Amino acid sequence: MTETVAPPQPKVVEPGQPQKGWAGQNVPRKEDKRLVQGEGVFFDDIKRHEMGYVHFVRSPYAHARIKSVDVSKALDVPGVYGTLTGDEVAILTDPFFELSVPPGAHMKDYALAVGKARFAGEPVAAVVASSRELARDASELVEVEYEPLEPLVDARVAQEGDAPILHDEAGSNVVWDGTFDWGDYDAAAAEADHVVKIKELHFDRFSSTPLECSGCLIEYNKGTGQWTMYCNHQMPGVGAIWMAPALRVGLDKLRFVTQDIGGAFGNKICLHPYFVACCLLARKLNRAVQWTEWRTDQHTANAHGNERWFQDIEVPVKADGTMLGFKVRATDDCGAFPRYEPLGCIIWAQVTPGCYRWRNIRVDFTQVTTNKSPVSPNRGYSRMQHLWLTERIIDIVASELGLDPVEVRKRNYVKHDEFPYETPNGCIYDSGDYARCLDIALELIDYPSIEQKRRDAESRGRLLGVGIGSTLDSGTNNFGQSMILNPDLQFSGNNEVATVKLDIFGEIVVTLGTVPQGQGHETTASQVVADILGCSPDDINVRPGHDSYWNSHAGFSGTYASQFAVTGLGAVKGAADMLAGEMKKLASVVLGCSADDIELAEGQARMKANPEAALPFMALGAILNANNAGLPEDLGVTLNCRYVYRPPFEKPDLERKYGNLTLTYATQIHAAVVEVDPDTGVYEIVDYAAVDDCGKRIHPQIVEGQVHGATAQALGAATHETFPYDADGNLLTPNFYDYHVPHALDMPPMKNGFIESESPFTPLGAKGMGEGGGAGIHAICAALQDALRARGKPVVTDSCNPYHRVWALLQEPEASRAGVEVVSR
Amino acid sequence: MEAGTAEVVRSKTVSVTVNGTTYEREVDARRLLIHFLRDDLDLTGSHVGCDTGNCGACSVILDGTLIKSCMMLAVQADGATIETVEGLAEGEELTELQKSFSAHHALQCGYCTPGMLMSATALLRSNAHPTEAEIRKAIQGNICRCTGYVNIVEAIKSVGETS
Numbered sequence: 001m002t003e004t005v006a007p008p009q010p011k012v013v014e015p016g017q018p019q020k021g022w023a024g025q026n027v028p029r030k031e032d033k034r035l036v037q038g039e040g041v042f043f044d045d046i047k048r049h050e051m052g053y054v055h056f057v058r059s060p061y062a063h064a065r066i067k068s069v070d071v072s073k074a075l076d077v078p079g080v081y082g083t084l085t086g087d088e089v090a091i092l093t094d095p096f097f098e099l100s101v102p103p104g105a106h107m108k109d110y111a112l113a114v115g116k117a118r119f120a121g122e123p124v125a126a127v128v129a130s131s132r133e134l135a136r137d138a139s140e141l142v143e144v145e146y147e148p149l150e151p152l153v154d155a156r157v158a159q160e161g162d163a164p165i166l167h168d169e170a171g172s173n174v175v176w177d178g179t180f181d182w183g184d185y186d187a188a189a190a191e192a193d194h195v196v197k198i199k200e201l202h203f204d205r206f207s208s209t210p211l212e213c214s215g216c217l218i219e220y221n222k223g224t225g226q227w228t229m230y231c232n233h234q235m236p237g238v239g240a241i242w243m244a245p246a247l248r249v250g251l252d253k254l255r256f257v258t259q260d261i262g263g264a265f266g267n268k269i270c271l272h273p274y275f276v277a278c279c280l281l282a283r284k285l286n287r288a289v290q291w292t293e294w295r296t297d298q299h300t301a302n303a304h305g306n307e308r309w310f311q312d313i314e315v316p317v318k319a320d321g322t323m324l325g326f327k328v329r330a331t332d333d334c335g336a337f338p339r340y341e342p343l344g345c346i347i348w349a350q351v352t353p354g355c356y357r358w359r360n361i362r363v364d365f366t367q368v369t370t371n372k373s374p375v376s377p378n379r380g381y382s383r384m385q386h387l388w389l390t391e392r393i394i395d396i397v398a399s400e401l402g403l404d405p406v407e408v409r410k411r412n413y414v415k416h417d418e419f420p421y422e423t424p425n426g427c428i429y430d431s432g433d434y435a436r437c438l439d440i441a442l443e444l445i446d447y448p449s450i451e452q453k454r455r456d457a458e459s460r461g462r463l464l465g466v467g468i469g470s471t472l473d474s475g476t477n478n479f480g481q482s483m484i485l486n487p488d489l490q491f492s493g494n495n496e497v498a499t500v501k502l503d504i505f506g507e508i509v510v511t512l513g514t515v516p517q518g519q520g521h522e523t524t525a526s527q528v529v530a531d532i533l534g535c536s537p538d539d540i541n542v543r544p545g546h547d548s549y550w551n552s553h554a555g556f557s558g559t560y561a562s563q564f565a566v567t568g569l570g571a572v573k574g575a576a577d578m579l580a581g582e583m584k585k586l587a588s589v590v591l592g593c594s595a596d597d598i599e600l601a602e603g604q605a606r607m608k609a610n611p612e613a614a615l616p617f618m619a620l621g622a623i624l625n626a627n628n629a630g631l632p633e634d635l636g637v638t639l640n641c642r643y644v645y646r647p648p649f650e651k652p653d654l655e656r657k658y659g660n661l662t663l664t665y666a667t668q669i670h671a672a673v674v675e676v677d678p679d680t681g682v683y684e685i686v687d688y689a690a691v692d693d694c695g696k697r698i699h700p701q702i703v704e705g706q707v708h709g710a711t712a713q714a715l716g717a718a719t720h721e722t723f724p725y726d727a728d729g730n731l732l733t734p735n736f737y738d739y740h741v742p743h744a745l746d747m748p749p750m751k752n753g754f755i756e757s758e759s760p761f762t763p764l765g766a767k768g769m770g771e772g773g774g775a776g777i778h779a780i781c782a783a784l785q786d787a788l789r790a791r792g793k794p795v796v797t798d799s800c801n802p803y804h805r806v807w808a809l810l811q812e813p814e815a816s817r818a819g820v821e822v823v824s825r
Numbered sequence: 826m827e828a829g830t831a832e833v834v835r836s837k838t839v840s841v842t843v844n845g846t847t848y849e850r851e852v853d854a855r856r857l858l859i860h861f862l863r864d865d866l867d868l869t870g871s872h873v874g875c876d877t878g879n880c881g882a883c884s885v886i887l888d889g890t891l892i893k894s895c896m897m898l899a900v901q902a903d904g905a906t907i908e909t910v911e912g913l914a915e916g917e918e919l920t921e922l923q924k925s926f927s928a929h930h931a932l933q934c935g936y937c938t939p940g941m942l943m944s945a946t947a948l949l950r951s952n953a954h955p956t957e958a959e960i961r962k963a964i965q966g967n968i969c970r971c972t973g974y975v976n977i978v979e980a981i982k983s984v985g986e987t988s
Binding site for chain 1 (some may be wrong): 850853855856860862864867868869870871872873874875876877880882890909910911913914919923926927928930932933934935936937938939940942960961964965966967968970971972973974976977978982
């Protein structure tokens with residue numbers, strides 16, 4: 001385990017504060033020049049001669065046996081190049097590997113539906129034609145005979161005896177279940193003065209719905225048997241691990257190329273079924289094929305964020321408001337196929353006690369399949385659902401016991417001087433100051449004036465409420481947590497790669513293993529390299545995007561799970577340090593001195609004692625790469641350095657489900673003020689503050705942009721964004737007409753604050769960030785509950801609260817209260 | 826394809842002037858203007874985000890009016906003069922709006938940016954000094970999933986204030 005370091009006092013950052021070096025400055029983003037001119041290259045911009053457009057034929061039924069598929073009429077249409085069916089897929093590929101132990105391990109998942117369709121929108125066949133329009137038309141000529149089956153749309157009844165079974169091979173709808181038991185819950189309950197019981201809470205289904213839909217352009221090289229995929233997959237390392245065995249080829253037969261990606265947010269991690277179908281088509285037709293998902297397809301059949309039910313919650317509380325932990329039964333609804341989602345059974349445990357000092361926690365966790373869209377990671381993945389639970393617990397307990405929501409948080413928060421703090425399940429919270437962040441958030445919304453504002457609102461016939469959301473954005477996964485799910489999975493630790501080289505004309509070229517989607521990796525990487533090599537970020541060319549051919553990736557490469565500032569930049573720093581050492585060594589040979597006498601500054605390697613004795617970078621690059629006769633044989637300098645950053649992790653204790661699951665824990669404390677119209681349930685967010693602490697910020701403007709964006713997504717999820725299904729398993733919000741994402745007029749004014757508690761565990765003191773916006777969901781739920789308090793004290797039990805739900809709470813507060821009970825000693 | 830009916834016109838020659846260049850192409854009657862721009866003319870700066878006219882990533886200026894190019898057929902644009910994001914900068918010189926978007930970090934992934942820039946360009950032509958409320962109204966038809974609009978609004982406001 002990492003050596004622990006006493007945390008320095010976190011820094012409250014004032015705008016315009018001078019910084020040493022490039023890291024910490026708002027340098028212009030390298031990505032912007034091309035993007036503001038429409039010169040970015042997104043996968044759908046790429047064309048190949050005579051390429052075919054893929055359109056998927058999709059099941060109209062949520063659950064149906066497929067009796068026959070007839071593509072002959074589609075094939076007769078001039079301009080149709082070919083088709084693919086589930087029967088072909090079953091012969092040409094193996095099922096994708098499953099992460100879970102049984103029953104989930106027995107579920108079979110292919111690129112197209114084989115034998116049975118398990119959600120409305122599931123791809124059943126594919127048609128390739130000379131244009132998008134023709135492929136779409138021809139796909140309507142594919143005749144599929146279905147035998148509809150009863151659908152399962154409610155995860156809560158998935159285990160009941162008469163529930164339809166989705167995966168007959170598994171014999172159960174359960175993917176995985178397990179008990180997590182830390183501390184001594186029963187003793188805590190016995191010690192408590194009150195036990196607050198909450199029957200049921202529901203974290204709703206939504207997704208970040210990136211504006212660019214998923215897709216790929218795939219070429220098959222018949223001579224080498226290799227596929228090149230120009231695409232927007234955000235986690236190619238894991239994508240390849242899924243795809244290669246299914247296609248029965250080695251990893252190197254799959255080349256992933258990305259440049260610009262139009263947002264991903266986790267929703268572009270599970271693209272492997274579609275990509276495998278396209279690989280098969282490219283090979284079968286010996287033609288480049290391209291697939292661009294339609295918006296309706298993204299909503300119905302790509303990946304939703306996971307939906308979770310929390311039932312039979314119990315919270316032991318002492319008379320002074322100290323909470324001792326909680327117990328809960330959680331049911332995760334992963335939709336029709338488990339894919340990545342079994343990891344969601346564990347990932348919440350990165351933040352088991354939330355921001356709190358709770359020591360006794362018992363969670364019975366079950367994941368089940370339903371006839372709905374599969375799910376995947378979605379910004380805040382799995383932790384967001386769990387942190388929403390912790391925040392609901394705080395506010396419901398506070399409300400029921402008459403405690404102040406600010407005071408009760410501060411009483412239960414992990415204290416600043418307790419970091420590094422070990423949670424009951426062995427996670428090491430690296431640094432932070434939650435109470436300080438909360439104070440800043442409250443200051444930003446002028447908390448002392450709230451009661452006056454409440455009275456003002458009342459005089460206008462409005463109900464005003466204030467709510468707080470406290471979250472942690474745990475970043476840099478220890479993949480060892482997957483072994484808690486399934487001890488046979490050979491995954492642990494983490495890694496990321498970067499290369500930095502000095503070329504003939506003095507060019508400094510950086511390649512990343514990461515897969516940026518708007519996070520400005522080119523820019524921040526150049527800042528880190530510039531500081532180490534003594535030049536300007538403008539002197540550094542960071543190759544945009546990802547390409548497996550660059551050999552700058554490793555097993556866990558990708559952009560996900562809040563980690564670039566740690567793993568990505570850790571790799572960049574490591575490679576740049578190596579290059580700096582080599583440049584000094586080469587210069588010392590040329591200048592006839594020791595490497596220690598050399599410094600890198602102003603684009604030169606020069607003698608510290610005599611700056612006149614200097615070699616420009618161009619000279620170093622040229623000497624080694626093109627004019628190297630006579631250099632010592634044992635020089636050991638390549639000027640092309642590859643570094644693999646590997647965070648310090650141990651394998652977790654599988655028996656106790658115990659260990660450090662992530663390296664960093666960034667903090668977000670948000671505060672919201674809402675005004676509700678009691679006659680209609682319509683409400684407005686009238687004030688909003690987001691305070692973020694992600695340690696050292698390499699580029700504060702980018703960090704702030706991530707906070708804005710994550711918050712907007714959270715506010716969308718809190719107010720309108722939902723993926724509801726009818727009883728037949730039809731998605732009711734399959735496009736942006738019905739699925740309302742925030743527009744410019746929906747967004748409240750936002751105030752931001754930052755402190756920097758540097759992480760003692762990371763190369764740059766930075767923490768991964770970007771996913772913490774879930775705080776917005778928690779804050780809005782709390783604010784609505786506060787606003788409605790005077791109207792019968794209803795309890796907010798759902799994460800998504802559109803106006804009609806608020807109206808229902810106003811009409812029948814007792815209905816929501818029926819599930820809450822306080823047992824006092 | 827019923828026999829005996831009048832011949833159905835399935836394609837048509839269309840002439841459009843985009844960013845000062847005139848193009849003449851035979852185009853499927855059912856082809857959307859956005860797909861014509863992207864797939865036939867290879868002007869891939871304008872994007873597709875929704876297929877239903879909600880997201881504005883395909884916004885262009887047609888004969889001086891801001892439109893969503895996924896809501897129009899290519900054949901309907903015959904004879905039109907179109908401005909797209911590729912035509913904003915004068916050679917290497919970015920417009921004040923483009924510079925302001927970068928300076929204010931008004932873009933992350935950059936996918937909505939072309940449509941957003943066209944909406945803002947149209948706004949600033951008709952109202953050189955818009956208020957924040959006017960800016961938010963003008964870009965309400967453009968969805969951005971990355972920025973929460975905070976810096977986009979700031980970027981547009983800043984151009985209005987300094988022009």
